[in-house]
Every structure is written in structure tokens, then in C-alpha cells.
Amino acid sequence: MNRKDKQTLDVLKKEFASLAENAKIPEKLSKQNVVGLIENNNSDFSDKTGLIIDLNNAKNTKKAKTYSAIRRTAGVAAMLFITIVCIVFLNSSSRVTIIESDPVSNKYNADNMVKYASSYEEVEKAVQEILNSPVVSPEKPTSSQKGEQTPSTSVNGSSPQTQKPAVSPLPSTVVNAVERLTDYDADIIKTDGKYLYIVASGKNAQTGRSVEQIKILKAVPADSMGIVSTVVLDDGTSSSGGENCIEICLKNNILIAVTSCKANSVAENSVYEKKTTVARFYDISDPSNAKLINCIEQDGTYITSKFLGNSFCLITSSSITSSPGTAIPSFRVNSGASVYPETSKIYFAANSPEAQYIFITATNFSDFSAPVACSAFVGSNGNMFYSSGNALFVARQYLSDQNLVMTEIYRFSVTGNSVALNGSALVEGSLASELSVDKTTNCIRLVATNKDSSSLYIFSSDMQMLGNYSGLFPGEKIKSVKFIENECYIVAGETADTTMILDLSDPVQPKKLDTVSVNGFSDASLLLNETTLLKVSISKDTEPSKIVISLYDLSNPANVTSIDTFEFFGEFDASLFSDIRSIMYSPENEIIGIPIVSYDKETGTGVSSYALLSFSNGQISFVNKFDHNLDYSEDAATRSTLIDDILYTISGEKVVAFSISEGKYLTSIILK
Amino acid sequence: MSAQINELVTLAKGGDASAFGDLYEIYYKEMYCYAYYITGNEELAQDAVSDTVLAAFKQIDSLKKPEAFKGWLFKILCAACKRQYTANRHKQKLIYLDDEKNSDIQEQNSFDFELSLDLRNALGILSKEEQEIVLLSVLSNYKSHEIASILGCPSVTVRSKLHRALKKLRKHLEEKEV
Numbered sequence: 001m002n003r004k005d006k007q008t009l010d011v012l013k014k015e016f017a018s019l020a021e022n023a024k025i026p027e028k029l030s031k032q033n034v035v036g037l038i039e040n041n042n043s044d045f046s047d048k049t050g051l052i053i054d055l056n057n058a059k060n061t062k063k064a065k066t067y068s069a070i071r072r073t074a075g076v077a078a079m080l081f082i083t084i085v086c087i088v089f090l091n092s093s094s095r096v097t098i099i100e101s102d103p104v105s106n107k108y109n110a111d112n113m114v115k116y117a118s119s120y121e122e123v124e125k126a127v128q129e130i131l132n133s134p135v136v137s138p139e140k141p142t143s144s145q146k147g148e149q150t151p152s153t154s155v156n157g158s159s160p161q162t163q164k165p166a167v168s169p170l171p172s173t174v175v176n177a178v179e180r181l182t183d184y185d186a187d188i189i190k191t192d193g194k195y196l197y198i199v200a201s202g203k204n205a206q207t208g209r210s211v212e213q214i215k216i217l218k219a220v221p222a223d224s225m226g227i228v229s230t231v232v233l234d235d236g237t238s239s240s241g242g243e244n245c246i247e248i249c250l251k252n253n254i255l256i257a258v259t260s261c262k263a264n265s266v267a268e269n270s271v272y273e274k275k276t277t278v279a280r281f282y283d284i285s286d287p288s289n290a291k292l293i294n295c296i297e298q299d300g301t302y303i304t305s306k307f308l309g310n311s312f313c314l315i316t317s318s319s320i321t322s323s324p325g326t327a328i329p330s331f332r333v334n335s336g337a338s339v340y341p342e343t344s345k346i347y348f349a350a351n352s353p354e355a356q357y358i359f360i361t362a363t364n365f366s367d368f369s370a371p372v373a374c375s376a377f378v379g380s381n382g383n384m385f386y387s388s389g390n391a392l393f394v395a396r397q398y399l400s401d402q403n404l405v406m407t408e409i410y411r412f413s414v415t416g417n418s419v420a421l422n423g424s425a426l427v428e429g430s431l432a433s434e435l436s437v438d439k440t441t442n443c444i445r446l447v448a449t450n451k452d453s454s455s456l457y458i459f460s461s462d463m464q465m466l467g468n469y470s471g472l473f474p475g476e477k478i479k480s481v482k483f484i485e486n487e488c489y490i491v492a493g494e495t496a497d498t499t500m501i502l503d504l505s506d507p508v509q510p511k512k513l514d515t516v517s518v519n520g521f522s523d524a525s526l527l528l529n530e531t532t533l534l535k536v537s538i539s540k541d542t543e544p545s546k547i548v549i550s551l552y553d554l555s556n557p558a559n560v561t562s563i564d565t566f567e568f569f570g571e572f573d574a575s576l577f578s579d580i581r582s583i584m585y586s587p588e589n590e591i592i593g594i595p596i597v598s599y600d601k602e603t604g605t606g607v608s609s610y611a612l613l614s615f616s617n618g619q620i621s622f623v624n625k626f627d628h629n630l631d632y633s634e635d636a637a638t639r640s641t642l643i644d645d646i647l648y649t650i651s652g653e654k655v656v657a658f659s660i661s662e663g664k665y666l667t668s669i670i671l672k
Numbered sequence: 673m674s675a676q677i678n679e680l681v682t683l684a685k686g687g688d689a690s691a692f693g694d695l696y697e698i699y700y701k702e703m704y705c706y707a708y709y710i711t712g713n714e715e716l717a718q719d720a721v722s723d724t725v726l727a728a729f730k731q732i733d734s735l736k737k738p739e740a741f742k743g744w745l746f747k748i749l750c751a752a753c754k755r756q757y758t759a760n761r762h763k764q765k766l767i768y769l770d771d772e773k774n775s776d777i778q779e780q781n782s783f784d785f786e787l788s789l790d791l792r793n794a795l796g797i798l799s800k801e802e803q804e805i806v807l808l809s810v811l812s813n814y815k816s817h818e819i820a821s822i823l824g825c826p827s828v829t830v831r832s833k834l835h836r837a838l839k840k841l842r843k844h845l846e847e848k849e850v
Contacts, residue, residue, distance in 0.1 A: 004838075004839075004842065005834075005835060005838045005839075008838045008841060008842050009809065009810065009838065012791075012806070012810045012841070013810050013813075015791055016705065016807075016810050016811050019705060020701045020702055020705045020811065021701070023701055023704060023705055025700060025701060025704055026714070026718055028718055028722070029700060029704060029718055029721055029722065031693050031694075031696060031697045031700070032693075034693060034696055034700075034722070034725050035689050035690060035692070035693035035696075037722070037725075037726065038689045038692060038693070038725070038726065038729050039689045439817070440817060440820075440821055485816070485817050485827050485828075486817070486820075486826055486827045486828055487828060503826065503828055505820075505826030505827065505828060505829075506826070513828070531816075531831065555831050555834075555835055
């Protein structure tokens with residue numbers, strides 16, 4: 001919304017708030033009268049007003065109710081009759097489509113996307129078939145993308161059989177999406193407004209191995225900030241492997257720490273490195289005495305974690321090899337016995353399966369004593385994960401028999417005691433966007449790109465195709481896609497950004513609204529509210545280079561306009577923007593914090609800072625720059641947080657507190 | 673507050689009129705103000721609110737999510753106001769510029785006429801749909817997608833119309849100042 005509109009609305013709100021507060025409600029509408037009328041079901045009321053009460057235009061009488069019921073029944077019968085007639089007269093070879101036909105559905109039978117097994121023997125057999133199937137593409141994804149169980153050197157000198165993946169490495173847009181899959185609520189630092197919880201790595205002086213900890217700092221008051229306790233995840237004494245804390249999150253006085261673990265195991269004269277993921281739950285009602293209350297360890301490399309309703313979902317993946325015990329994943333609660341998914345909860349990809357699996361567990365966050373639900377999907381390690389409500393969506397990309405890149409999307413329903421597959425869809429091409437769920441209609445939206453062009457697809461909540469818009473940006477690479485309410489902004493263009501805006505308010509018939517030439521939807525961007533987008537980018541075209549912060553007004557989707565721009569000049573480190581969580585965003589204070597590492601070319605020194613900017617009233621204004629480290633030395637602040645008037649900047653080595661109003665340094669704490 | 677509302681909705685769904693009365697008390701001022709400015713007439717506004725309340729109590733079983741109560745209630749209110757307005761156009765209050773007539777009307781109204789005259793005239797230049805959108809945004813702080821859901825139109829339409837309506841209001845009020 002632009003500034004003038006916002007100002008006008010604020011004025012109106014003030015006027016109406018005062019009116020509403022002081023309005024004298026007529027006696028007829030007093031609570032007492034209204035309750036009396038409701039209780040008596042006084043039909044005289046409508047007589048007094050001369051107006052109809054019931055929205056179906058039926059008088060509120062017993063006779064009218066009966067008549068209304070008869071009409072409803074007749075209406076339903078008529079609809080049923082019409083439906084039957086339509087089915088009888090339709091050509092049996094064609095489907096009733098309400099959108100233009102999707103070429104994919106003519107080539108593949110989407111109903112056969114998944115296979116099931118009725119016993120563990122069948123599971124092992126199905127896995128063996130996958131392992132024995134011919135390799136399609138010899139290229140191997142990088143280890144940062146997929147979990148692997150890679151055998152190291154064998155005891156007797158021979159190498160165990162390795163399984164090569166079936167598809168080419170993922171395009172970078174989807175890899176970036178995978179890296180950003182983690183729920184923004186999980187991070188390496190968290191705060192509850194009084195304490196800071198920070199993942200800190202160190203080294204055990206005796207063993208030389210890395211130590212993984214969570215430091216809990218009392219942050220308020222800032223001038224007496226100090227570490228109150230340390231949660232040790234890995235003390236560096238274990239010889240079998242180590243743990244690396246990936247992220248933490250806070251919910252209801254419980255701190256969840258997710259770590260990845262490596263352990264070596266010996267089987268059939270070969271040494272195997274096994275990767276598992278551990279989620280530990282700590283009661284932090286007394287932060288100085290965090291208590292471990294639950295622990296779940298599951299097979300596979302960490303992919304993502306999500307809160308779905310009352311369930312904490314942990315999702316891992318792994319390769320399957322011919323070594324024993326790798327076909328079916330399992331989990332252990334509080335170091336107990338291994339638990340495997342029921343056969344009815346093990347699903348197999350029917351089309352071009354790979355020797356990989358995804359493993360999903362759901363821990364009941366309200367009751368840790370309740371059984372953990374789980375499900376396994378064999379045949380893929382997934383390319384993208386998205387959650388909405390109680391549904392978890394997994395996208396899987398593969399090469400078809402016709403050498404086409406295809407993407408399957410699976411929908412898992414997560415409830416208190418079950419994780420179950422209950423929907424699937426298929427599109428041609430690779431995903432150019434994350435999945436987006438419309439909060440009002442629960443429709444699922446995505447954009448996929450094949451070799452010719454890109455297409456937008458809209459599915460119902462149960463994964464039925466509703467509509468699509470194809471032929472987008474033929475021959476061009478999609479740079480970014482954003483779904484904002486009922487609009488889709490797609491950015492492409494070889495030299496300058498072109499943004500196409502699609503109207504999705506009718507999911508059956510998405511429409512093109514406009515195509516604009518405005519740079520606003522690629523690079524790091526944050527939706528500040530429903531009509532304002534913030535974009536942060538580094539421009540290396542100027543000398544010196546500059547960081548550009550821009551605000552865009554989306555209130556009129558057919559006319560996206562730039563509201564304001566702010567620029568910093570200097571030599572900057574672009575890598576800080578690769579993680580959107582490094583940008584601190586405080587909506588209540590209308591402030592953002594941008595991490596900056598600026599270099600002095602002559603001296604070679606670098607200063608790590610956080611620049612604070614205010615974006616109130618549709619304008620970006622500079623607040624202050626707070627220097628975290630005057631001599632960079634690879635310890636740059638990558639996170640910051642705001643508590644009241646205090647800015648805390650955090651790096652691997654230390655936490656520094658600044659007073660924003662006074663613009664000065666207060667204190668710092670060393671973490672290692 | 674939202675937990676309390678959810679609880680009251682659940683009780684009202686069970687037929688508890690007193691719980692429904694408590695819910696009504698939370699929103700009745702907002703409802704009456706909205707109805708008054710849409711219908712332009714106190715009597716019609718009272719009828720619209722009454723119709724809404726009775727219809728809502730009868731149909732509260734159809735409300736699936738208690739947290740959606742307010743939006744659902746206002747949806748019924750919007751429909752009731754439309755019906756009142758359409759059926760009784762002749763009863764619309766005229767806006768008088770004459771000071772003598774203004775003071776008579778001021779005595780009858782339960783609103784502070786002095787405060788609302790400029791605003792009411794300004795709202796009068798908007799179309800009915802624009803009035804609905806502005807009032808839902810201003811009175812109830814609804815966002816565009818919520819208004820879209822209440823009025824049954826796309827949110828892009830809501831945003832465009834709100835933008836146009838605010839522009840018209842601004843222009844009208846600036847001209848009045850001059």
C-alpha cells in the first residue's frame with residue numbers, strides 16, 4: 001500500500017474507532033433484547049421489520065422448514081440426475097476437463113505413481129529390484145544436496161557395490177530451494193525475548209575433536225549479559241563419529257536441537273559410514289538448568305523439520321545399498337529399540353525409482369509418551385518439501401523412459417498418530433518455484449520448466465489438477481517465482497528482469513494480468529506485508545560496488561511500483577545474503593538489519609557490521625551501522641536480533657550488544 | 673481473547689443463546705456502525721443487525737472453524753445490509769447542507785453527526801462496493817484477502833477498489849478543506 005493510502009486509512013480508522021466506541025446502541029439491539037429474541041425464536045421480530053430472517057428466504061416456521069427440506073432433497077436428486085446424464089452422454093475416451101488438456105496426463109498414468117507392499121519381504125524384494133535396475137545417468141549429485149551412505153574402504157581390499165543415482169544433478173534454483181527448506185522458525189540462534197540460545201562449536205582440547213554446544217545467554221538487561229548454561233550435544237570424546245548441530249527451535253518452553261551424526265559400522269567385512277539425525281527436546285522453563293526430556297534418532301541425513309499441528313516432523317533421506325539393514329529405515333526413542341514403519345506406511349515410487357528413501361517421523365509435541373508416527377517413501381530422496389496445515393508435500397524429480405524431466409508431488413497427511421500418503425500429482429518439467437498453498441482455498445500452486453517453456457499449475461487440496469497456464473517465457477530461464485496472495489510473479493529475462501504477473505483468483509482459469517519490466521522479485525527478498533516487498537541485492541556494476549535495498553508496492557498488481565531505494569557503497573561480501581535468515585526483520589519496530597562485511601582495499605582489513613534501516617511510512621531511512629568486529633578475520637556476524645531497544649549481533653565467536661537509541665556499544669560475550 | 677471467542681462459539685453451536693449473546697456483545701458496535709454507514713439509515717441498520725444475529729444463531733452449526741466466526745458474521749451482515757438497502761432505497765437518509773435541517777437530524781441520531789457529516793458525505797460519493805471495502809478495512813481491520821472472502825470477489829479486485837476509493841475520499845476531503 002502506498003504512503004498516501006496508508007495515511008488516509010489511518011485517518012479513517014481513528015475517526016471510526018472513536019465513533020464506534022461512542023456509538024449509542026439502540027435498546028432494540030441491546031444484548032439482553034437480542035438474547036431474549038433468540039431464546040424465544042420470536043417470529044414477530046421479522047414481522048416488525050417486514051424483512052426476512054433466514055438467508056435461504058424461507059420463513060421461520062415448521063411448515064417452511066419441511067418445505068425447505070423437500071426442496072433440498074428434490075434439488076439434490078435433480079443434480080444427481082443431471083450428473084448421471086452427463087456421464088452417460090460423454091465420450092468415454094475423454095475426461096471431463098474444466099481446463100485446457102494437460103499433455104502430461106495423455107502420456108502417463110498418474111494413478112500408478114505409487115506402489116505398496118504387504119510384508120517386509122515384499123519391501124526387501126522391491127528394493128532389490130530397484131538396486132538391480134539399469135542406471136539411467138551416471139552423474140552423481142553433490143553430497144550437499146543428498147544424503148549418502150557411502151562405504152569406505154573394505155577390510156579385504158575389494159570395494160562393495162555402489163549404487164549410482166538415476167538423474168542428473170538438480171538445477172541451481174531447486175538446490176537453493178532445498179537449502180531454504182528449513183522452516184524459518186528454526187535457525188542457529190533463537191530468542192524468547194529474555195534469553196539467547198546460540199549454537200556454538202568448539203574443540204575438545206584433549207581429543208582435538210569438535211565440540212557441539214548450545215550456549216544459553218541471559219540477554220536482558222544487556223549490560224549484564226552473560227552465559228547462564230551450556231547444553232552439550234557432543235563433547236568431542238566419542239570415537240565413532242561426531243555430531244553437528246544443524247538448527248534449533250523454540251516452542252512452548254521447549255528447545256529442540258537437531259543434529260546430524262556419523263557413525264562407522266562393520267558388516268560383511270566392510271566398514272560403512274552410517275548417517276543418522278537426532279532431535280533432542282529440552283525443557284528450558286529454567287534456562288539455567290535445561291533438562292533433556294526426549295530424544296529421537298532416525299536413520300538418514302537431515303533434510304528438514306516442520307511443525308504440523310501438534311506434531312514435530314523430522315525428515316531424513318538416505319541412499320539404499322546392498323549392505324544389510326539399509327532398505328528399511330528405522331528410528332529410536334531415548335536410545336530404545338529400533339522401530340520400523342508398518343508395511344502399509346512404506347510407499348514405492350513406480351516411475352523410475354532411485355535407490356534412495358525419504359523417512360518421515362512425527363513426534364507428538366504435546367505428549368512425548370505417545371508413539372511416534374512414521375512413514376517411508378522409497379525411490380527418491382525428494383527435491384523439495386513444503387508444509388501447510390497438517391499436510392506435508394514432497395516433490396520428486398526424475399527422468400522418464402522418454403527422457404523427459406518429470407516432477408511428482410506427493411501429499412502426506414500428518415496427524416497425531418499417523419503419517420500417511422493421501423495424494424499425488426505429476427507435472428512435466430522441473431520445479432522453478434517452491435510449492436505455495438493458498439490459505440483461503442488450500443489450492444496448491446507451482447511453476448515447472450521443461451525444455452521449451454514454463455507452466456503454472458494449480459491443484460486442489462487433494463492434488464486434483466484444477467487449472468494451468470502454459471507457454472510462459474518460452475526458451476528462457478526462470479529466475480524466481482513468488483506467490484503473493486492470489487497473484488503469481490514470475491521473473492525471467494536474459495539481460496533485464498521481466499516480471500509476468502498472473503491472477504490466480506480463479507484457480508480453474510489463471511489469467512495473465514500484466515508483464516512489467518521491474519527488478520523486484522529476484523535476489524534476496526522479503527514480503528514485509530501483503531502489499532510491500534523488500535529486496536536486498538549487491539550490485540557489482542558500479543565502482544565501488546553497492547548494496548541496494550528497495551521497497552516495492554504491490555497494492556495494484558497491474559502496476560507494481562518502486563516506493564523507495566537505499567544504497568550503501570563499498571566492497572561487500574555477497575555470501576552473507578545467501579541465507580535469508582541473516583537479514584533481521586522486526587515488523588513491530590518496522591526495522592530490518594542487513595549484515596555487511598566491508599573491506600578496505602588498501603589495508604585489506606574487513607569490518608563486520610549490521611546496518612539497521614527503518615521502513616516505516618513507505619520510506620527507507622538509515623538508522624545506524626553497528627560494528628560487530630573491526631577486524632573481520634573470518635568471524636563475521638551472520639545473525640542479529642532485537643530485544644526492546646537493544647541490538648544483539650552474533651557470530652561464531654561472540655555476541656555483541658548495542659543500544660539503538662544511543663547508537664553505542666554496550667557489552668560483548670565470547671562464546672568459545 | 674481469541675481463546676475466549678472460540679469457547680463462546682463452541683457453546684453457541686450447542687444452542688447456548690447466552691454464549692451467543694456474549695459473542696454479539698463483542699462485535700455489536702462494529703456491526704451497527706458498519707450497517708449504519710452502508711444502509712445510511714438507523715432503522716435499516718437496526719433491522720440488518722437483528723436479521724444478521726438471528727440468521728447467524730440459526731446457522732452457527734454450519735461454521736466449521738470457530739476462529740472464522742467474525743468473518744462469517746460479517747459476511748451475513750454484508751448480505752443483510754445489501755438486502756435492506758436494495759429493498760428500501762426510498763428510505764435512504766438525505767444529506768442536507770442546510771444548517772437548520774442538520775440540527776434536527778443531529779437530535780435524532782445516536783451518532784455524533786457533527787463528527788461524521790464530512791465523512792458520511794465523503795463515503796456517499798463511493799459506490800456501494802467501495803463503501804463496503806473501505807468500511808470493512810477501517811472498522812474491522814480486515815486484510816484484502818479477508819475482505820475478498822467476505823464479499824466473494826478476488827483479492828486483487830479488493831486492493832484495486834480500495835486504492836481507488838481512498839483516492840476518491842482523499843480528493844473529496846481535500847476539496848472540502850479548501
